[in-house]
Amino acid sequence: MKILRNKAVRVAVDVTLLVGFIAEFVTREGPDYALHSWIGVVLIPLVGVHLLSNWRWVTSTFKRRTAHPEWPLARFNAAFSIVTSICILSGFPIWLEWPGGDSLSGLHTITGFISIVLALSHLWRNRSRLNALIGRTPRYSPT
Numbered sequence: 001m002k003i004l005r006n007k008a009v010r011v012a013v014d015v016t017l018l019v020g021f022i023a024e025f026v027t028r029e030g031p032d033y034a035l036h037s038w039i040g041v042v043l044i045p046l047v048g049v050h051l052l053s054n055w056r057w058v059t060s061t062f063k064r065r066t067a068h069p070e071w072p073l074a075r076f077n078a079a080f081s082i083v084t085s086i087c088i089l090s091g092f093p094i095w096l097e098w099p100g101g102d103s104l105s106g107l108h109t110i111t112g113f114i115s116i117v118l119a120l121s122h123l124w125r126n127r128s129r130l131n132a133l134i135g136r137t138p139r140y141s142p143t
C-alpha cells in the first residue's frame, strides 16, 4: 500500500510507538490501570501498521536468512515481536479480571520490562534507517 511507504506516515507511526512504549512504562504502576491498558490497546494497530510498512524487509530477510546481511537484526526483531506480543496479550486477562488472570501478572511484568529494553535496543539498532527516514543520511536499500 502506497501510504505505508510514505516517509511522513512512517515517522509519525514510529514516534507514536516510542511515545506509547514510554507511556506504558510511566503508567505501569497505576493506580488506575485503565489508562495503561488503553494505551496498550492503541499500540496493537500501531504495531500492525509498523510491521506492514516494513513487510518487504521482513519477508526478504526471512527468505534469505543467513545469506541476508541483516539476518541477526531480523532475528532480534522477531524475538522483540514475540516478547511484546506476550506482554500485550497477557495484559488483557489481568485488566478484565478474567478467571486466573492474576496468575499472568508475573509474566506480564517480566515481558513488560524486557519489551521496554528491547524497544530501545530496536531503535538503536535501526538508527541508520531512522536517519534515512528523517533525511539525515542518503536513502538506504530496504532489502
Ligand code: HEM
Binding pocket: 021, 024, 025, 028, 029, 033, 036, 037, 038, 039, 040, 041, 043, 084, 087, 088, 089, 090, 091, 092, 094, 095, 104, 105, 106, 108, 109, 110, 111, 112, 113, 115, 116
Ligand atoms: C508494550 C505494552 C506494555 C508494557 C511495556 C507493559 C508493562 C507493564 C509493567 C512493567 C507492569 C508491572 C508494573 C509493576 O508491578 O511494576 C505492568 C502492569 C500491568 N499492565 Fe501492562 N504493559 C503493557 C501493556 C498492557 C496491556 C495491553 C494491558 C491490558 C490490556 C496491560 C495491563 C496491565 C495491568 C492490569 C497491570 C497491573 C497488574 C499486574 O501486572 O500485576 N498492560 N505493565
